[in-house]
Amino acid sequence: MLCLGLAPSAIADERRVSIPHGTVELLSEQESIQPGRAILLGLHFLLEKDWHIYWINPGDSGEPPRLEWHLPAGLRAGAIEWPAPSRLPIPPLMDYGYAGEVLLPVPIEKTAGLAVGTETVLSADLKAIVCREVCIPAKAQLSLSLPVRAERPRESAATVAMFRAARKALPKPEPANWRPSAKDLGGSFEFAVNTGHSAPDAWFAPLEPLEIEDAAPQESVSTVAGVRLILKKSDQLLKPVSRLRGVLVLPSQGAYLIDAPVAPAPAKRPNKEQ
Amino acid sequence: MKRGFAYVVTLVLMALSATALAASVGEPAPNFTAIDSNGKAHTLAAFHGKFVVLEWHNQGCPYTQKHYNSGNMERLQKEWTQKGVVWLTVISSAPGTQGYVTAEQENDYLRRMNAAPTAALLDPNGDLGHLYSAKTTPHMFIVNPDGVLIYAGAIDDKPTSDPADITSSRNYVSLALNEAMSGKPVSTPTSRPYGCSVKYAH
Numbered sequence: 001m002l003c004l005g006l007a008p009s010a011i012a013d014e015r016r017v018s019i020p021h022g023t024v025e026l027l028s029e030q031e032s033i034q035p036g037r038a039i040l041l042g043l044h045f046l047l048e049k050d051w052h053i054y055w056i057n058p059g060d061s062g063e064p065p066r067l068e069w070h071l072p073a074g075l076r077a078g079a080i081e082w083p084a085p086s087r088l089p090i091p092p093l094m095d096y097g098y099a100g101e102v103l104l105p106v107p108i109e110k111t112a113g114l115a116v117g118t119e120t121v122l123s124a125d126l127k128a129i130v131c132r133e134v135c136i137p138a139k140a141q142l143s144l145s146l147p148v149r150a151e152r153p154r155e156s157a158a159t160v161a162m163f164r165a166a167r168k169a170l171p172k173p174e175p176a177n178w179r180p181s182a183k184d185l186g187g188s189f190e191f192a193v194n195t196g197h198s199a200p201d202a203w204f205a206p207l208e209p210l211e212i213e214d215a216a217p218q219e220s221v222s223t224v225a226g227v228r229l230i231l232k233k234s235d236q237l238l239k240p241v242s243r244l245r246g247v248l249v250l251p252s253q254g255a256y257l258i259d260a261p262v263a264p265a266p267a268k269r270p271n272k273e274q
Numbered sequence: 275m276k277r278g279f280a281y282v283v284t285l286v287l288m289a290l291s292a293t294a295l296a297a298s299v300g301e302p303a304p305n306f307t308a309i310d311s312n313g314k315a316h317t318l319a320a321f322h323g324k325f326v327v328l329e330w331h332n333q334g335c336p337y338t339q340k341h342y343n344s345g346n347m348e349r350l351q352k353e354w355t356q357k358g359v360v361w362l363t364v365i366s367s368a369p370g371t372q373g374y375v376t377a378e379q380e381n382d383y384l385r386r387m388n389a390a391p392t393a394a395l396l397d398p399n400g401d402l403g404h405l406y407s408a409k410t411t412p413h414m415f416i417v418n419p420d421g422v423l424i425y426a427g428a429i430d431d432k433p434t435s436d437p438a439d440i441t442s443s444r445n446y447v448s449l450a451l452n453e454a455m456s457g458k459p460v461s462t463p464t465s466r467p468y469g470c471s472v473k474y475a476h
Contacts, residue, residue, distance in 0.1 A: 060409045060410070060471065061409060061410045061468075061469060061470055061471035062471075063433055063434060063435070063468060066434075090471045091474070091476055092404070092407075092474065093409055093471050093472075095471070127434065127436065129336070129435060131470075133371070133372065133473070134334065134335075134372045134470070135335065135336055135337075135435075135470045136336065137336045137435045137436070209466035210464065210465075210466050235296045235297070235298050235407060236298070236299060236426050236427065236464040237464075238299060238300070238463060238464055
């Protein structure tokens with residue numbers, strides 16, 4: 001769960017839409033919009049204790065929130081930027097998502113054709129599933145109105161702390177010298193990253209479903225050179241995987257986006273060569 | 275009493291084999307015996323020579339409701355059972371959890387929904403669910419007439435709870451059955467199952 005530093009009452013306004021067991025709203029990091037300059041919006045969920053939504057790979061069950069944008073001509077929204085997820089165990093299953101409060105940043109990448117001096121309305125239809133033991137579908141029509149100004153937008157005082165926290169919660173790009181790699185061991189992957197630190201409580205969440213058994217314990221072999229994890233393959237993985245992409249969570253250091261090439265399983269040699 | 279004992283033994287054996295035998299596509303489907311909502315025992319091996327569909331079910335789950343309230347699942351059950359397929363709905367919700375039903379409640383539901391599975395198997399201990407590593411409701415499996423698992427995964431390619439998505443979806447179960455029945459390899463043998471978590475006992 002993220003602590004974005006503001007009590008729910010401090011950010012309450014009429015934009016907040018009720019969904020089952022919580023509220024959701026569209027926020028802007030900037031207080032105005034300048035034609036030609038990208039801005040950052042955020043989908044802000046506030047859920048009751050233990051209720052959660054899902055990461056881009058929800059794991060064994062659930063579904064990530066989806067947005068359908070309705071924007072003025074000349075504007076284009078980018079994809080949701082996914083903060084590092086929490087593991088949400090529901091034995092014998094494992095899901096990935098966000099419990100309680102989360103801000104999912106979404107850039108408006110293209111902002112052409114806006115007339116200075118007008119107000120622009122950015123709207124989106126949200127579909128999500130909100131779960132605890134049970135799941136309830138959530139739909140919301142969200143919108144945000146921003147003034148169009150010629151000058152460079154200033155950060156909004158009401159949301160700047162939340163966006164700062166949200167940016168920190170995003171997985172960082174992998175440092176160049178980490179050289180992640182994975183080895184196909186048949187029933188599992190040996191996943192290694194030269195982080196330069198031992199991290200016995202590291203864990204990995206793949207971006208793609210059906211690569212690993214999400215609920216299987218990740219045997220961690222921590223060395224001074226970095227992290228080595230044994231990731232059990234999904235029972236339903238039929239084709240070889242050439243790269244393992246996902247988020248490596250180092251609880252004391254943060255989370256990193258990792259893209260590891262997978263070395264194939266050594267081919268079984270015919271008996272006579274052995 | 276004797277039959278009760280045999281049933282318990284079967285369940286214990288089933289639970290034991292669950293750790294050894296995962297349900298993997300391309301491999302023989304793990305055998306099981308389970309009791310349906312009319313008290314009748316069904317054994318997978320007895321359906322040798324037929325296609326068998328397993329459908330994990332929870333009537334309170336919005337993803338299950340997507341396919342039942344729209345009539346999609348009932349249509350599939352009718353279509354495929356008419357073509358000789360054995361369709362087994364499996365309920366692995368533990369007592370006290372969402373989707374748990376007594377035999378009578380399940381029969382009421384089947385009548386009310388006009389559902390047409392061959393049988394609805396009651397699996398409150400989750401033995402059958404664990405044997406197949408059923409994760410979601412729905413979660414679909416297809417066993418071919420040789421007893422080999424040929425499909426495991428989602429019902430279709432639109433992983434949402436919105437019934438409006440059904441018409442534009444590609445149904446993986448019908449696709450696999452059509453392909454297998456015409457002697458073709460199954461083009462999508464696995465997919466990520468989507469839905470609510472199966473409500474196993476913790």
